[in-house]
Amino acid sequence: MFESHDTIASEHQERCWQEVQELLKDHEPKEIEWDALTLLPFLTMCIKESLRLHPPVMVISCCCTQDIVLPDGWVIPKGVICFINIFRTHHHPSVWPDPEVYGPFCFMPENSKGRSPLAFGPFFSGPRNCIKQTFTMTEMRMVLELTLLCLRILRDKESLRKPELILTAEGRLWLWVEPLSTSQ
Ligand code: HEM
Structure with a gap:
């Protein structure tokens, strides 16, 4: 079973590598503009899928500023403090067909149709969302782009999630x- 997971992970990595090669075609890595990194759609889907399966911030709290009708x-009622479980939302079988399986294609536009924008929220949304969301996504693309250019990464040992203040x-x-x- 692990072997087949690793094979699929390898295929995803290969596809990301090809995407990076395509972006760099006639350029040195240092010539790539910050904005061009958004032109890595499959790599971006892979990052999102990792954030869905393993959201670093698992739970947040919000105070209702008005009555919310479910x-x-x-x-x-207004004034109640709610805990919102991002981890549970990201693993809910009513939203994600195979919630425990790593599948970046669930972020393809055609596979996202009809899904609530709140079903995926590693940075949360609304006025208290992460102020560094765009920066963080671009930084992750950049680190992966430069890593994939020279290294192939494989899983060495199986790791279990460790929920602390953030997920480790x-x-x-x-x-x-x-x-x-x-x-x-
Ligand atoms: C993968 C990386 C990150 C994730 C998953 C993440 C996630 C989040 C989430 C879920 C919140 C909302 C917290 C709440 O409402 O209680 C938040 C808020 C915030 N994040 Fe991030 N974050 C990340 C990286 C960063 C980085 C790199 C910075 C700064 C350099 C940052 C700065 C902040 C700040 C200042 C807030 C508070 C915004 C406010 O309360 O108005 N985050 N983040």
């Missing part, structure tokens, strides 16, 4: 890294 008629990994994340010249 779809089944229950009302959360029990015993840390162990990766196996190969220079690309020897693995390609």
Whole structure:
């Protein structure tokens, strides 16, 4: 089972690598503009899928500034403090067909149709959302782009999630890294 997961992960990595190669075609990495990094759609879907499965911020709290009527008629009165479980939302089977499986294609536009924009919110939304959301996404694209150019990454050991103030990994994340010249 793990082997097939690793094979799929490898295919995703290969596709990301090709996308990066395409972006860089006639350029040096240092010539790539910050905005051009948004032209990595599959890599972006992979980042989003990682944030869906493992949202660093799992729960946030909000104070209702008005009465909120839920779809089944229950009302959360103004002034009540609610805890919103981002992790649970990201793993809810009514929204995500195969919630525990890593599947970046769920973020393709045609597969996102009809899904509430609130079903995926690692940075949350509304007036208290993460002020560094765009920066963080671009930074992750950039780090992955530069990493994929020279390294192939494989999982070394299985890691379990460790929920703390933010989500971490029990015993840390162990990766196996190969220079690309020897693995390609
Ligand atoms: C993957 C990385 C990150 C994730 C998943 C994340 C997620 C979040 C979430 C869910 C909130 C809302 C918290 C709440 O309402 O209680 C938040 C708020 C915030 N984040 Fe991030 N964040 C990330 C990176 C960063 C970085 C790199 C910075 C700054 C350099 C940052 C700065 C902030 C600030 C200042 C707020 C508070 C905004 C406010 O209350 O008005 N975040 N973040």
